[in-house]
Amino acid sequence: MLWLGHQQDDIAETMLMRLARGSGTSGLAAPRPVHSFPNGREHVRPLLALKRAEIEEALRACGVPWREDTTNRGEKYFRNKLRNRVLPAWKRASERDALAGAARSRELLDEDDSALEAWVDGLAPLTPGGALKLERIAGVPRAVARRALHRWLLVQPAVGRLSRRGFDNLLSMVLTGSDSRQSIGAKGFAVLRGNWLRYVKATR
Secondary structure, X not given: OEEOOOOHHHHHHHHHHHHHOOOOHHHHOOOOOXXXXXXXXXXXXXOOOOOHHHHHHHHHHOOOOOOOOHHHHOOOOHHHHHHHHHHHHHHHHHOOOXXXXXXXXXXXXXXXXXXXXXXXXXXXXXXXXXXXXXXXXXXXXXXXXXXXXXXXXXXXXXXXXXXXXXXXXXXXXXXXXXXXXXXXXXXXEEEEEOOEEEEEEOOO
């Protein structure tokens, strides 16, 4: 178990970074209070309800010196640019507690993300052999079908990472439901036949 010191400023920075790259609820709900990994490791963040300034003030009151990484003041990295340029202007322009607002949004997004994951769990769209059974996701909202397809890709070890365009094309193929196939990765195809989506290795 790893304990981390992320706080509300980190929530706002992470949210703005992920908005810039087009993340969905799963990405925008980070950083989470407890993040469990498949290998059993856990990241725990007990300070997410506090702002950085509040933590600094509490440490000073206890006589604990604050240590600042000098790289935080630079602008080499995107997060630093947001921290030093964007967040101060954003907080001033909002005329409200913007950090608390971002933290609240993170909580709501996390709830929505968990609900969608539970919906997919209930559908059980994957077979033990790693095929996606299309009748299990027929008629569901696009967001639910998207998650089911993500799960299918995760159990295809030879596929690797798809581009956003490649994934969207594959999702459209699944939602259309017509027999077809799409090259995914360098070693095979996503093949839709009948009511099933399977990964088929390319033959040489």
